[in-house]
Amino acid sequence: MEVVYITIGVSIIVAVFFFIAFIKSVKSGQYDDTYTPSVRMLFDDELVTTKKENKQLNNN
Amino acid sequence: MGKTSCYHCGLDCDKKAILFDEKSFCCNGCKTVYEILNTSELGCYYDFEKTPGTIPSEIQGKYNYLENETIVEKLLEFNDGDTSVVELYIPSIHCSSCIWVLENLSKLNNGVTTSMVNFTNKTLRVTFKNARTSLKEIVELSTSIGYEPYISLDDADAKTNKVDKTLIYQVAIAAFCFGNIMLLSFPEYFQVDGFWLEKYKYLFRYLMFSMSIPVVFYSAKNYFISAYKGLKHRILNIDVPIAIGISVLFIRSSIEIFLDIGSGFFDSLTGLVFFLLIGKFFQQKTYNFLSFERDYKSYFPIAVTKIIDAFEASIPVNDIVKGDRLLIRNEELIPVDGILINGNAAIDYSFVTGESVPVSKQSGDKLFAGGKQTAGAIEMEVVNTMSQSYLTQLWSNDVFSKTNEITIKNITDTISKYFTIAILTIALFAGIYWYVTDSSMAFNVITAVLIIACPCALALSAPFAIGNMLRIFGYNKFYLKNAETIEHISKVDTIIFDKTGTITSSDKTQINYEGENLIEEELRLVKTVLRASNHPLSRSLYRFISEEPFEEKPTHFEEILGKGIQAAVNDNYIKLGSSSFLEVNSNTTNETSIYIKINNQLKGCFRFKNSYRSGLDSVFSELSRQYKLIILSGDNDGEKSYLEKILPTNIEFYFNQKPEDKLQFIKELQSKGNKVMMVGDGLNDAGALAQSTIGIAISEDVNVFSPACDAILDAKLFHKFPEFLMLSKQTIGVIKASFIVSFCYNIIGMYFALTGQLTPVVAAILMPLSSISIVVFVTILTNWISKKL
Numbered sequence: 033m034e035v036v037y038i039t040i041g042v043s044i045i046v047a048v049f050f051f052i053a054f055i056k057s058v059k060s061g062q063y064d065d066t067y068t069p070s071v072r073m074l075f076d077d078e079l080v081t082t083k084k085e086n087k088q089l090n091n092n
Numbered sequence: 093m094g095k096t097s098c099y100h101c102g103l104d105c106d107k108k109a110i111l112f113d114e115k116s117f118c119c120n121g122c123k124t125v126y127e128i129l130n131t132s133e134l135g136c137y138y139d140f141e142k143t144p145g146t147i148p149s150e151i152q153g154k155y156n157y158l159e160n161e162t163i164v165e166k167l168l169e170f171n172d173g174d175t176s177v178v179e180l181y182i183p184s185i186h187c188s189s190c191i192w193v194l195e196n197l198s199k200l201n202n203g204v205t206t207s208m209v210n211f212t213n214k215t216l217r218v219t220f221k222n223a224r225t226s227l228k229e230i231v232e233l234s235t236s237i238g239y240e241p242y243i244s245l246d247d248a249d250a251k252t253n254k255v256d257k258t259l260i261y262q263v264a265i266a267a268f269c270f271g272n273i274m275l276l277s278f279p280e281y282f283q284v285d286g287f288w289l290e291k292y293k294y295l296f297r298y299l300m301f302s303m304s305i306p307v308v309f310y311s312a313k314n315y316f317i318s319a320y321k322g323l324k325h326r327i328l329n330i331d332v333p334i335a336i337g338i339s340v341l342f343i344r345s346s347i348e349i350f351l352d353i354g355s356g357f358f359d360s361l362t363g364l365v366f367f368l369l370i371g372k373f374f375q376q377k378t379y380n381f382l383s384f385e386r387d388y389k390s391y392f393p394i395a396v397t398k399i400i401d402a403f404e405a406s407i408p409v410n411d412i413v414k415g416d417r418l419l420i421r422n423e424e425l426i427p428v429d430g431i432l433i434n435g436n437a438a439i440d441y442s443f444v445t446g447e448s449v450p451v452s453k454q455s456g457d458k459l460f461a462g463g464k465q466t467a468g469a470i471e472m473e474v475v476n477t478m479s480q481s482y483l484t485q486l487w488s489n490d491v492f493s494k495t496n497e498i499t500i501k502n503i504t505d506t507i508s509k510y511f512t513i514a515i516l517t518i519a520l521f522a523g524i525y526w527y528v529t530d531s532s533m534a535f536n537v538i539t540a541v542l543i544i545a546c547p548c549a550l551a552l553s554a555p556f557a558i559g560n561m562l563r564i565f566g567y568n569k570f571y572l573k574n575a576e577t578i579e580h581i582s583k584v585d586t587i588i589f590d591k592t593g594t595i596t597s598s599d600k601t602q603i604n605y606e607g608e609n610l611i612e613e614e615l616r617l618v619k620t621v622l623r624a625s626n627h628p629l630s631r632s633l634y635r636f637i638s639e640e641p642f643e644e645k646p647t648h649f650e651e652i653l654g655k656g657i658q659a660a661v662n663d664n665y666i667k668l669g670s671s672s673f674l675e676v677n678s679n680t681t682n683e684t685s686i687y688i689k690i691n692n693q694l695k696g697c698f699r700f701k702n703s704y705r706s707g708l709d710s711v712f713s714e715l716s717r718q719y720k721l722i723i724l725s726g727d728n729d730g731e732k733s734y735l736e737k738i739l740p741t742n743i744e745f746y747f748n749q750k751p752e753d754k755l756q757f758i759k760e761l762q763s764k765g766n767k768v769m770m771v772g773d774g775l776n777d778a779g780a781l782a783q784s785t786i787g788i789a790i791s792e793d794v795n796v797f798s799p800a801c802d803a804i805l806d807a808k809l810f811h812k813f814p815e816f817l818m819l820s821k822q823t824i825g826v827i828k829a830s831f832i833v834s835f836c837y838n839i840i841g842m843y844f845a846l847t848g849q850l851t852p853v854v855a856a857i858l859m860p861l862s863s864i865s866i867v868v869f870v871t872i873l874t875n876w877i878s879k880k881l
Binding site: 036037040044047051054055058059063064065066067068071072 | 191192195208209210211212213257260261264265268272292295299
């Protein structure tokens with residue numbers, strides 16, 4: 033049953049990893065604005081096409 | 093002519109529509125935006141949302157002050173000489189296409205590297221290259237596409253808008269440790285008589301111990317600090333028994349595992365802290381897009397145009413000195429007191445008094461700070477510097493410098509005083525009893541009493557009840573500054589109303605006609621003349637007259653600034669304007685009116701009056717049953733008789749009250765022991781709002797304007813005001829009911845504690861159960877009482 037040491041150790045390491053990830057995401061401001069990104073995402077397709085056009089213009 | 097709506101902004105193109113690209117626009121502004129969007133191939137803007145923008149106001153020269161280096165430096169968040177970052181507050185952000193257009197600024201101006209919208213805060217963060225563009229260009233661009241940034245004197249002051257995230261970290265740590273400790277404590281709860289449990293329980297126990305350390309010393313630290321502060325001021329607040337509970341739990345659990353007596357109460361300890369912090373977190377409802385701390389600086393411009401030897405220069409408002417000549421453009425705010433030199437002054441004092449009808453001024457008249465010029469550019473000479481101006485002097489009063497110390501003890505703290513004394517006494521007597529009968533149990537029982545009495549459920553009921561109510565109120569457009577506000581509202585006994593702008597509506601003006609009846613043709617004549625005038629009064633009278641104007645243009649049209657208009661239409665000679673212009677003896681000097689003469693014969697006059705808000709009489713009659721009501725107005729008593737007629741009889745009226753008088757009046761009432769609520773709107777109420785126990789600002793547009801206050805009520809919901817007050821009172825009732833429930837839990841727990849049966853399992857079940865059931869109880873009750881809103 034010495035495996036208990038390993039399993040608990042691993043589980044705590046995994047938990048701590050996610051905990052640190054959460055704290056980091058809060059610190060970097062990921063939760064400051066929860067609305068705008070949801071809208072921004074909808075315009076992404078459109079942005080790609082116009083960017084391509086811009087590139088073509090630059091090449092000409 | 094059928095009604096066509098503008099392709100860009102959706103307003104009616106009632107006069108002359110501009111046709112462009114086979115689409116009609118109401119103004120050149122909208123056409124320009126369409127052009128910009130179309131040439132930059134952002135045309136699909138119109139596919140997403142019909143009528144995306146609002147009409148930009150005249151911007152020519154308005155942002156010239158952004159050429160001034162020192163001002164720009166104050167506004168920029170970051171500048172390394174090459175790249176700059178600026179955050180602009182744009183109140184007109186309201187829909188998804190706003191985000192889309194603003195985030196595509198880089199296509200409209202190649203100097204912009206990135207632009208990012210924060211929708212909830214209504215801000216736009218722009219990063220741009222200094223070599224290719226300037227702040228002025230960006231601001232003008234965003235204004236021209238309908239998103240005018242709001243730049244005020246407040247922005248120039250040092251920014252400290254860092255959000256405190258400590259509570260989030262504290263909750264996260266408590267949640268993490270609570271979850272893990274609970275898992276680790278399960279094996280011992282189930283008491284499997286296995287050989288392996290005996291062997292590994294030390295590992296489990298020390299892991300639990302080490303995980304509880306950050307919870308006690310980081311997550312729960314505010315309870316210890318608050319309890320210490322309370323004791324120092326000789327107040328037994330709710331945090332005292334909580335701090336005792338947490339420390340006793342921690343100490344006893346540590347002793348148990350180190351002396352190998354038992355597994356300790358680590359799961360209850362971390363669970364307790366977690367639930368308490370969740371309550372705190374829930375109570376913290378903030379409205380990012382609102383500000384409750386505004387003073388005059390939020391409304392005043394950052395810079396003003398000074399005329400030096402016929403040249404115009406932008407100077408910061410703080411640098412204005414007595415004797416300066418200032419140029420105030422259309423729609424600009426007058427920052428200081430002064431004398432009008434020349435120009436057509438029609439000053440809108442609605443920011444200050446709530447009065448929406450512009451006041452006309454002649455050259456030589458005194459202009460007070462805070463008014464907004466509405467009819468072209470004027471020139472004025474400065475009489476007082478900014479800090480000495482009539483309006484801004486109000487802020488030198490002590491009320492504005494006092495720190496936010498809680499003056500009224502909150503409901504939880506009132507009860508916790510008796511609670512703390514009671515549990516300490518019980519613990520003492522139980523300790524003595526057990527010391528006599530079985531001395532080995534004494535320590536056990538004393539700590540058990542202190543643990544079980546830890547008022548977790550008690551401390552949770554108020555935050556959840558109030559936090560939930562804050563959300564319900566916010567949903568109904570009654571925005572409260574913080575949790576204490578609800579308790580304060582429930583204690584109020586006197587309500588003071590400002591008149592203009594508060595109980596009258598500032599966006600609807602009532603126009604009454606007095607005099608000889610006008611036939612249809614005469615009304616059409618008047619309207620034809622009004623069509624040519626841009627004066628705000630002419631515009632609102634033009635809208636008021638429902639008859640169609642004649643097709644012909646008026647001839648001999650002459651508009652005399654600040655006086656009136658004369659013109660001829662179809663051989664009729666028409667004269668409109670003030671009483672002095674028409675040489676009429678007027679008996680009422682304080683009312684705004686337009687007199688009418690047709691073919692040199694006086695017909696009558698149109699009087700402009702603010703209309704009272706709908707539901708005013710029912711609001712007052714409902715409130716007068718429970719509260720003492722007072723109307724405190726800065727105006728003259730011209731409408732006293734009318735108000736007395738429509739309102740209940742037991743209302744006191746005070747007129748001609750200056751801003752300082754209002755403040756003083758409330759101070760006197762408070763010294764008599766009254767809890768005063770002030771309901772106001774303009775900057776002239778700011779002192780009274782700050783002095784009163786609760787200051788509520790009524791606002792037509794919550795995003796743009798409200799003086800510093802404790803709560804903001806959307807003006808459209810004025811008729812619901814009594815219900816909001818009633819609900820605040822009922823919320824306190826809900827909290828009291830939940831106190832009784834949590835006492836029941838304490839009594840049950842006390843039975844286990846006093847008989848020495850409090851095992852970790854009992855605590856682990858009882859504590860979360862009581863906390864969760866209290867939360868459910870208050871949430872259901874508060875939702876139920878607010879159903880009728």
